[in-house]
Amino acid sequence: MKILHITILSFIFIFSANCQENKNSFNYVIKTNIKKYNLESNQAFENNDSEKGQILFDSLVSNHLIGTDFEDYTIKSFDKKKIKLSSFNKPIFILTYASWCIPSKGEIPALNKLAQKYANDVQFVILFWDKKHTVKKIARKFNHNITVCYANESYKNDASIVANLKHTLGFPTSYFLDEKLKVINIKRGGAQPDNKSSYVKAYTMNYNNFREGLGSLLIEKNISKEQLSTN
Structure with a gap:
Protein backbone atom coordinates (compact mmCIF):
# COMPACT_ATOMS: atom_id res chain seq x y z
CA MET A 1 0.00 0.00 0.00
CA LYS A 2 2.88 2.34 0.75
CA ILE A 3 4.33 1.67 -2.69
CA LEU A 4 1.01 2.60 -4.31
CA HIS A 5 0.85 5.79 -2.23
CA ILE A 6 4.36 6.84 -3.29
CA THR A 7 3.59 6.05 -6.93
CA ILE A 8 0.46 8.20 -6.89
CA LEU A 9 2.31 11.10 -5.27
CA SER A 10 5.11 10.79 -7.83
CA PHE A 11 2.58 10.82 -10.67
CA ILE A 12 0.88 13.92 -9.25
CA PHE A 13 4.24 15.69 -8.91
CA ILE A 14 5.32 14.85 -12.46
CA PHE A 15 1.92 15.80 -13.87
CA SER A 16 1.94 19.14 -12.01
CA ALA A 17 5.47 19.91 -13.20
CA ASN A 18 4.54 19.20 -16.79
CA CYS A 19 1.47 21.42 -16.51
CA GLN A 20 3.53 24.42 -15.42
CA GLU A 21 4.09 26.86 -18.26
CA ASN A 22 7.62 27.00 -19.59
CA LYS A 23 8.80 30.46 -18.56
CA ASN A 24 11.43 30.40 -21.30
CA SER A 25 8.87 29.72 -24.02
CA PHE A 26 8.37 32.38 -26.67
CA ASN A 27 4.63 32.36 -25.95
CA TYR A 28 5.11 33.00 -22.21
CA VAL A 29 7.72 35.73 -22.71
CA ILE A 30 5.76 37.56 -25.39
CA LYS A 31 2.61 37.53 -23.24
CA THR A 32 4.62 38.90 -20.32
CA ASN A 33 6.16 41.79 -22.26
CA ILE A 34 3.78 42.64 -25.10
CA LYS A 35 1.49 45.00 -23.14
CA LYS A 36 4.30 47.37 -22.17
CA TYR A 37 5.79 47.17 -25.65
CA ASN A 38 2.45 47.99 -27.30
CA LEU A 39 1.89 51.01 -25.07
CA GLU A 40 5.32 52.46 -25.84
CA SER A 41 5.31 51.62 -29.56
CA ASN A 42 1.79 53.03 -30.01
CA GLN A 43 2.97 56.25 -28.41
CA ALA A 44 5.95 56.37 -30.76
CA PHE A 45 3.61 55.76 -33.72
CA GLU A 46 1.31 58.60 -32.62
CA ASN A 47 4.36 60.88 -32.44
CA ASN A 48 5.46 59.78 -35.93
CA ASP A 49 8.70 58.58 -34.38
CA SER A 50 9.46 55.52 -36.49
CA GLU A 51 13.07 55.43 -35.30
CA LYS A 52 12.00 55.02 -31.67
CA GLY A 53 9.45 52.40 -32.74
CA GLN A 54 12.24 50.35 -34.34
CA ILE A 55 14.43 50.78 -31.26
CA LEU A 56 11.62 49.50 -29.06
CA PHE A 57 11.11 46.47 -31.29
CA ASP A 58 14.83 45.68 -31.39
CA SER A 59 14.98 46.02 -27.60
CA LEU A 60 12.06 43.62 -27.14
CA VAL A 61 13.76 41.07 -29.37
CA SER A 62 17.31 41.35 -28.02
CA ASN A 63 16.42 41.67 -24.32
CA HIS A 64 13.55 39.20 -24.09
CA LEU A 65 12.82 37.05 -27.15
CA ILE A 66 16.21 35.81 -28.39
CA GLY A 67 16.98 32.49 -26.72
CA THR A 68 13.36 31.59 -25.98
CA ASP A 69 11.83 28.26 -26.98
CA PHE A 70 9.55 28.57 -29.99
Missing part, protein backbone atom coordinates in the same frame (compact mmCIF):
# COMPACT_ATOMS: atom_id res chain seq x y z
CA GLU A 71 6.36 26.51 -29.99
CA ASP A 72 6.51 23.32 -32.06
CA TYR A 73 3.55 24.38 -34.16
CA THR A 74 1.84 22.11 -36.64
CA ILE A 75 1.56 24.12 -39.85
CA LYS A 76 -0.53 23.43 -42.94
CA SER A 77 1.30 23.49 -46.27
CA PHE A 78 -0.11 23.30 -49.77
CA ASP A 79 1.78 20.20 -50.84
CA LYS A 80 2.55 18.25 -47.65
CA LYS A 81 -0.54 19.07 -45.62
CA LYS A 82 0.27 19.15 -41.86
CA ILE A 83 3.89 19.46 -40.73
CA LYS A 84 5.40 19.92 -37.27
CA LEU A 85 8.22 22.47 -37.22
CA SER A 86 10.48 20.01 -35.39
CA SER A 87 10.19 17.55 -38.29
CA PHE A 88 12.39 19.78 -40.48
CA ASN A 89 15.44 18.88 -38.34
CA LYS A 90 17.39 21.98 -39.41
CA PRO A 91 17.34 25.74 -38.80
CA ILE A 92 14.13 27.42 -39.95
CA PHE A 93 13.43 30.81 -41.46
CA ILE A 94 9.74 31.72 -41.13
CA LEU A 95 8.40 34.79 -42.91
CA THR A 96 4.81 35.80 -42.16
CA TYR A 97 2.75 37.41 -44.90
CA ALA A 98 -0.83 38.18 -45.89
CA SER A 99 -2.23 38.14 -49.42
CA TRP A 100 -3.31 41.78 -49.14
CA CYS A 101 0.21 42.83 -48.11
CA ILE A 102 1.88 43.15 -51.53
CA PRO A 103 5.59 42.13 -51.57
CA SER A 104 7.94 44.83 -52.78
CA LYS A 105 9.57 44.72 -56.21
CA GLY A 106 12.09 41.86 -56.43
CA GLU A 107 11.15 40.44 -53.02
CA ILE A 108 9.87 37.02 -54.07
CA PRO A 109 12.69 36.42 -56.62
CA ALA A 110 15.22 37.29 -53.89
CA LEU A 111 13.62 34.78 -51.52
CA ASN A 112 13.56 32.13 -54.24
CA LYS A 113 17.25 32.66 -54.99
CA LEU A 114 18.24 32.44 -51.32
CA ALA A 115 16.07 29.35 -50.77
CA GLN A 116 17.74 27.67 -53.73
CA LYS A 117 21.22 28.60 -52.48
CA TYR A 118 20.73 27.58 -48.83
CA ALA A 119 18.21 24.74 -49.19
CA ASN A 120 20.58 22.24 -47.55
CA ASP A 121 21.25 24.46 -44.54
CA VAL A 122 17.95 26.23 -43.79
CA GLN A 123 14.27 25.39 -44.15
CA PHE A 124 12.39 28.30 -45.70
CA VAL A 125 8.75 28.70 -44.62
CA ILE A 126 6.32 31.37 -45.84
CA LEU A 127 3.29 31.59 -43.55
CA PHE A 128 0.26 33.46 -44.87
CA TRP A 129 -2.40 34.73 -42.44
CA ASP A 130 -5.12 33.71 -44.89
CA LYS A 131 -7.41 30.90 -45.90
CA LYS A 132 -6.00 28.34 -48.30
CA HIS A 133 -7.96 29.40 -51.38
CA THR A 134 -6.97 33.05 -50.88
CA VAL A 135 -3.23 32.44 -51.20
CA LYS A 136 -3.32 29.60 -53.71
CA LYS A 137 -2.39 31.83 -56.64
CA ILE A 138 0.45 33.74 -54.99
CA ALA A 139 1.85 30.51 -53.52
CA ARG A 140 2.82 29.39 -57.03
CA LYS A 141 5.32 32.26 -57.25
CA PHE A 142 7.58 30.65 -54.63
CA ASN A 143 9.92 27.86 -55.71
CA HIS A 144 9.90 24.28 -54.43
CA ASN A 145 12.58 24.98 -51.81
CA ILE A 146 10.09 27.12 -49.88
CA THR A 147 7.29 25.54 -47.84
CA VAL A 148 4.24 27.78 -48.31
CA CYS A 149 1.72 27.53 -45.44
CA TYR A 150 -1.42 29.23 -44.22
CA ALA A 151 -3.23 29.92 -40.95
CA ASN A 152 -6.41 31.83 -40.20
CA GLU A 153 -8.58 32.85 -37.25
CA SER A 154 -11.51 30.94 -38.72
CA TYR A 155 -9.68 27.61 -38.38
CA LYS A 156 -10.05 26.40 -34.79
CA ASN A 157 -6.64 24.69 -34.68
CA ASP A 158 -4.90 27.92 -35.68
CA ALA A 159 -5.96 29.93 -32.62
CA SER A 160 -2.62 29.60 -30.81
CA ILE A 161 -0.30 30.45 -33.69
CA VAL A 162 -2.51 33.38 -34.77
CA ALA A 163 -2.68 34.78 -31.23
CA ASN A 164 1.03 34.40 -30.44
CA LEU A 165 2.48 35.55 -33.76
CA LYS A 166 0.05 37.56 -35.87
CA HIS A 167 -1.64 39.43 -33.01
CA THR A 168 1.60 40.27 -31.20
CA LEU A 169 4.40 41.22 -33.60
CA GLY A 170 2.27 41.71 -36.71
CA PHE A 171 3.54 41.09 -40.25
CA PRO A 172 5.62 40.86 -42.29
CA THR A 173 7.87 39.45 -39.58
CA SER A 174 10.85 37.10 -39.98
CA TYR A 175 11.58 34.44 -37.34
CA PHE A 176 14.98 32.73 -37.34
CA LEU A 177 15.04 29.47 -35.35
CA ASP A 178 17.77 26.90 -34.84
CA GLU A 179 17.17 23.18 -35.34
CA LYS A 180 15.94 22.87 -31.74
CA LEU A 181 13.43 25.72 -32.31
CA LYS A 182 15.39 28.19 -30.20
CA VAL A 183 14.83 31.79 -31.29
CA ILE A 184 18.06 33.14 -32.82
CA ASN A 185 16.63 36.40 -34.13
CA ILE A 186 13.42 38.18 -35.17
CA LYS A 187 13.18 40.97 -37.72
CA ARG A 188 10.14 43.01 -38.72
CA GLY A 189 9.41 44.45 -42.12
CA GLY A 190 11.91 44.26 -44.96
CA ALA A 191 13.71 46.23 -47.60
CA GLN A 192 11.67 49.15 -48.84
CA PRO A 193 12.81 50.16 -52.32
CA ASP A 194 10.85 53.13 -53.66
CA ASN A 195 8.73 52.96 -56.79
CA LYS A 196 11.46 54.60 -58.83
CA SER A 197 14.04 51.95 -57.97
CA SER A 198 15.12 49.70 -60.83
CA TYR A 199 14.31 46.02 -60.60
CA VAL A 200 17.99 45.17 -60.10
CA LYS A 201 18.33 47.65 -57.24
CA ALA A 202 15.10 46.45 -55.58
CA TYR A 203 16.09 42.81 -55.95
CA THR A 204 19.53 43.47 -54.49
CA MET A 205 18.08 45.37 -51.52
CA ASN A 206 15.70 42.51 -50.73
CA TYR A 207 18.36 39.85 -51.24
CA ASN A 208 20.82 41.59 -48.90
CA ASN A 209 18.13 42.25 -46.30
CA PHE A 210 17.07 38.59 -46.08
CA ARG A 211 20.66 37.36 -46.35
CA GLU A 212 21.63 39.47 -43.35
CA GLY A 213 18.94 37.79 -41.28
CA LEU A 214 19.96 34.34 -42.48
CA GLY A 215 23.53 35.07 -41.40
CA SER A 216 22.64 34.54 -37.74
CA LEU A 217 21.23 31.08 -38.53
CA LEU A 218 24.20 30.03 -40.64
CA ILE A 219 26.66 31.18 -37.98
CA GLU A 220 24.73 29.32 -35.28
CA LYS A 221 24.67 26.15 -37.39
CA ASN A 222 28.44 26.31 -37.97
CA ILE A 223 29.05 26.79 -34.25
CA SER A 224 26.90 23.72 -33.50
CA LYS A 225 28.87 21.66 -36.04
CA GLU A 226 32.16 22.73 -34.48
CA GLN A 227 30.95 21.83 -30.99
CA LEU A 228 29.84 18.37 -32.16
CA SER A 229 33.18 17.73 -33.84
CA THR A 230 35.15 18.59 -30.67
CA ASN A 231 33.02 16.43 -28.34
Whole structure:
Protein backbone atom coordinates (compact mmCIF):
# COMPACT_ATOMS: atom_id res chain seq x y z
CA MET A 1 0.00 0.00 0.00
CA LYS A 2 2.88 2.34 0.75
CA ILE A 3 4.33 1.67 -2.69
CA LEU A 4 1.01 2.60 -4.31
CA HIS A 5 0.85 5.79 -2.23
CA ILE A 6 4.36 6.84 -3.29
CA THR A 7 3.59 6.05 -6.93
CA ILE A 8 0.46 8.20 -6.89
CA LEU A 9 2.31 11.10 -5.27
CA SER A 10 5.11 10.79 -7.83
CA PHE A 11 2.58 10.82 -10.67
CA ILE A 12 0.88 13.92 -9.25
CA PHE A 13 4.24 15.69 -8.91
CA ILE A 14 5.32 14.85 -12.46
CA PHE A 15 1.92 15.80 -13.87
CA SER A 16 1.94 19.14 -12.01
CA ALA A 17 5.47 19.91 -13.20
CA ASN A 18 4.54 19.20 -16.79
CA CYS A 19 1.47 21.42 -16.51
CA GLN A 20 3.53 24.42 -15.42
CA GLU A 21 4.09 26.86 -18.26
CA ASN A 22 7.62 27.00 -19.59
CA LYS A 23 8.80 30.46 -18.56
CA ASN A 24 11.43 30.40 -21.30
CA SER A 25 8.87 29.72 -24.02
CA PHE A 26 8.37 32.38 -26.67
CA ASN A 27 4.63 32.36 -25.95
CA TYR A 28 5.11 33.00 -22.21
CA VAL A 29 7.72 35.73 -22.71
CA ILE A 30 5.76 37.56 -25.39
CA LYS A 31 2.61 37.53 -23.24
CA THR A 32 4.62 38.90 -20.32
CA ASN A 33 6.16 41.79 -22.26
CA ILE A 34 3.78 42.64 -25.10
CA LYS A 35 1.49 45.00 -23.14
CA LYS A 36 4.30 47.37 -22.17
CA TYR A 37 5.79 47.17 -25.65
CA ASN A 38 2.45 47.99 -27.30
CA LEU A 39 1.89 51.01 -25.07
CA GLU A 40 5.32 52.46 -25.84
CA SER A 41 5.31 51.62 -29.56
CA ASN A 42 1.79 53.03 -30.01
CA GLN A 43 2.97 56.25 -28.41
CA ALA A 44 5.95 56.37 -30.76
CA PHE A 45 3.61 55.76 -33.72
CA GLU A 46 1.31 58.60 -32.62
CA ASN A 47 4.36 60.88 -32.44
CA ASN A 48 5.46 59.78 -35.93
CA ASP A 49 8.70 58.58 -34.38
CA SER A 50 9.46 55.52 -36.49
CA GLU A 51 13.07 55.43 -35.30
CA LYS A 52 12.00 55.02 -31.67
CA GLY A 53 9.45 52.40 -32.74
CA GLN A 54 12.24 50.35 -34.34
CA ILE A 55 14.43 50.78 -31.26
CA LEU A 56 11.62 49.50 -29.06
CA PHE A 57 11.11 46.47 -31.29
CA ASP A 58 14.83 45.68 -31.39
CA SER A 59 14.98 46.02 -27.60
CA LEU A 60 12.06 43.62 -27.14
CA VAL A 61 13.76 41.07 -29.37
CA SER A 62 17.31 41.35 -28.02
CA ASN A 63 16.42 41.67 -24.32
CA HIS A 64 13.55 39.20 -24.09
CA LEU A 65 12.82 37.05 -27.15
CA ILE A 66 16.21 35.81 -28.39
CA GLY A 67 16.98 32.49 -26.72
CA THR A 68 13.36 31.59 -25.98
CA ASP A 69 11.83 28.26 -26.98
CA PHE A 70 9.55 28.57 -29.99
CA GLU A 71 6.36 26.51 -29.99
CA ASP A 72 6.51 23.32 -32.06
CA TYR A 73 3.55 24.38 -34.16
CA THR A 74 1.84 22.11 -36.64
CA ILE A 75 1.56 24.12 -39.85
CA LYS A 76 -0.53 23.43 -42.94
CA SER A 77 1.30 23.49 -46.27
CA PHE A 78 -0.11 23.30 -49.77
CA ASP A 79 1.78 20.20 -50.84
CA LYS A 80 2.55 18.25 -47.65
CA LYS A 81 -0.54 19.07 -45.62
CA LYS A 82 0.27 19.15 -41.86
CA ILE A 83 3.89 19.46 -40.73
CA LYS A 84 5.40 19.92 -37.27
CA LEU A 85 8.22 22.47 -37.22
CA SER A 86 10.48 20.01 -35.39
CA SER A 87 10.19 17.55 -38.29
CA PHE A 88 12.39 19.78 -40.48
CA ASN A 89 15.44 18.88 -38.34
CA LYS A 90 17.39 21.98 -39.41
CA PRO A 91 17.34 25.74 -38.80
CA ILE A 92 14.13 27.42 -39.95
CA PHE A 93 13.43 30.81 -41.46
CA ILE A 94 9.74 31.72 -41.13
CA LEU A 95 8.40 34.79 -42.91
CA THR A 96 4.81 35.80 -42.16
CA TYR A 97 2.75 37.41 -44.90
CA ALA A 98 -0.83 38.18 -45.89
CA SER A 99 -2.23 38.14 -49.42
CA TRP A 100 -3.31 41.78 -49.14
CA CYS A 101 0.21 42.83 -48.11
CA ILE A 102 1.88 43.15 -51.53
CA PRO A 103 5.59 42.13 -51.57
CA SER A 104 7.94 44.83 -52.78
CA LYS A 105 9.57 44.72 -56.21
CA GLY A 106 12.09 41.86 -56.43
CA GLU A 107 11.15 40.44 -53.02
CA ILE A 108 9.87 37.02 -54.07
CA PRO A 109 12.69 36.42 -56.62
CA ALA A 110 15.22 37.29 -53.89
CA LEU A 111 13.62 34.78 -51.52
CA ASN A 112 13.56 32.13 -54.24
CA LYS A 113 17.25 32.66 -54.99
CA LEU A 114 18.24 32.44 -51.32
CA ALA A 115 16.07 29.35 -50.77
CA GLN A 116 17.74 27.67 -53.73
CA LYS A 117 21.22 28.60 -52.48
CA TYR A 118 20.73 27.58 -48.83
CA ALA A 119 18.21 24.74 -49.19
CA ASN A 120 20.58 22.24 -47.55
CA ASP A 121 21.25 24.46 -44.54
CA VAL A 122 17.95 26.23 -43.79
CA GLN A 123 14.27 25.39 -44.15
CA PHE A 124 12.39 28.30 -45.70
CA VAL A 125 8.75 28.70 -44.62
CA ILE A 126 6.32 31.37 -45.84
CA LEU A 127 3.29 31.59 -43.55
CA PHE A 128 0.26 33.46 -44.87
CA TRP A 129 -2.40 34.73 -42.44
CA ASP A 130 -5.12 33.71 -44.89
CA LYS A 131 -7.41 30.90 -45.90
CA LYS A 132 -6.00 28.34 -48.30
CA HIS A 133 -7.96 29.40 -51.38
CA THR A 134 -6.97 33.05 -50.88
CA VAL A 135 -3.23 32.44 -51.20
CA LYS A 136 -3.32 29.60 -53.71
CA LYS A 137 -2.39 31.83 -56.64
CA ILE A 138 0.45 33.74 -54.99
CA ALA A 139 1.85 30.51 -53.52
CA ARG A 140 2.82 29.39 -57.03
CA LYS A 141 5.32 32.26 -57.25
CA PHE A 142 7.58 30.65 -54.63
CA ASN A 143 9.92 27.86 -55.71
CA HIS A 144 9.90 24.28 -54.43
CA ASN A 145 12.58 24.98 -51.81
CA ILE A 146 10.09 27.12 -49.88
CA THR A 147 7.29 25.54 -47.84
CA VAL A 148 4.24 27.78 -48.31
CA CYS A 149 1.72 27.53 -45.44
CA TYR A 150 -1.42 29.23 -44.22
CA ALA A 151 -3.23 29.92 -40.95
CA ASN A 152 -6.41 31.83 -40.20
CA GLU A 153 -8.58 32.85 -37.25
CA SER A 154 -11.51 30.94 -38.72
CA TYR A 155 -9.68 27.61 -38.38
CA LYS A 156 -10.05 26.40 -34.79
CA ASN A 157 -6.64 24.69 -34.68
CA ASP A 158 -4.90 27.92 -35.68
CA ALA A 159 -5.96 29.93 -32.62
CA SER A 160 -2.62 29.60 -30.81
CA ILE A 161 -0.30 30.45 -33.69
CA VAL A 162 -2.51 33.38 -34.77
CA ALA A 163 -2.68 34.78 -31.23
CA ASN A 164 1.03 34.40 -30.44
CA LEU A 165 2.48 35.55 -33.76
CA LYS A 166 0.05 37.56 -35.87
CA HIS A 167 -1.64 39.43 -33.01
CA THR A 168 1.60 40.27 -31.20
CA LEU A 169 4.40 41.22 -33.60
CA GLY A 170 2.27 41.71 -36.71
CA PHE A 171 3.54 41.09 -40.25
CA PRO A 172 5.62 40.86 -42.29
CA THR A 173 7.87 39.45 -39.58
CA SER A 174 10.85 37.10 -39.98
CA TYR A 175 11.58 34.44 -37.34
CA PHE A 176 14.98 32.73 -37.34
CA LEU A 177 15.04 29.47 -35.35
CA ASP A 178 17.77 26.90 -34.84
CA GLU A 179 17.17 23.18 -35.34
CA LYS A 180 15.94 22.87 -31.74
CA LEU A 181 13.43 25.72 -32.31
CA LYS A 182 15.39 28.19 -30.20
CA VAL A 183 14.83 31.79 -31.29
CA ILE A 184 18.06 33.14 -32.82
CA ASN A 185 16.63 36.40 -34.13
CA ILE A 186 13.42 38.18 -35.17
CA LYS A 187 13.18 40.97 -37.72
CA ARG A 188 10.14 43.01 -38.72
CA GLY A 189 9.41 44.45 -42.12
CA GLY A 190 11.91 44.26 -44.96
CA ALA A 191 13.71 46.23 -47.60
CA GLN A 192 11.67 49.15 -48.84
CA PRO A 193 12.81 50.16 -52.32
CA ASP A 194 10.85 53.13 -53.66
CA ASN A 195 8.73 52.96 -56.79
CA LYS A 196 11.46 54.60 -58.83
CA SER A 197 14.04 51.95 -57.97
CA SER A 198 15.12 49.70 -60.83
CA TYR A 199 14.31 46.02 -60.60
CA VAL A 200 17.99 45.17 -60.10
CA LYS A 201 18.33 47.65 -57.24
CA ALA A 202 15.10 46.45 -55.58
CA TYR A 203 16.09 42.81 -55.95
CA THR A 204 19.53 43.47 -54.49
CA MET A 205 18.08 45.37 -51.52
CA ASN A 206 15.70 42.51 -50.73
CA TYR A 207 18.36 39.85 -51.24
CA ASN A 208 20.82 41.59 -48.90
CA ASN A 209 18.13 42.25 -46.30
CA PHE A 210 17.07 38.59 -46.08
CA ARG A 211 20.66 37.36 -46.35
CA GLU A 212 21.63 39.47 -43.35
CA GLY A 213 18.94 37.79 -41.28
CA LEU A 214 19.96 34.34 -42.48
CA GLY A 215 23.53 35.07 -41.40
CA SER A 216 22.64 34.54 -37.74
CA LEU A 217 21.23 31.08 -38.53
CA LEU A 218 24.20 30.03 -40.64
CA ILE A 219 26.66 31.18 -37.98
CA GLU A 220 24.73 29.32 -35.28
CA LYS A 221 24.67 26.15 -37.39
CA ASN A 222 28.44 26.31 -37.97
CA ILE A 223 29.05 26.79 -34.25
CA SER A 224 26.90 23.72 -33.50
CA LYS A 225 28.87 21.66 -36.04
CA GLU A 226 32.16 22.73 -34.48
CA GLN A 227 30.95 21.83 -30.99
CA LEU A 228 29.84 18.37 -32.16
CA SER A 229 33.18 17.73 -33.84
CA THR A 230 35.15 18.59 -30.67
CA ASN A 231 33.02 16.43 -28.34
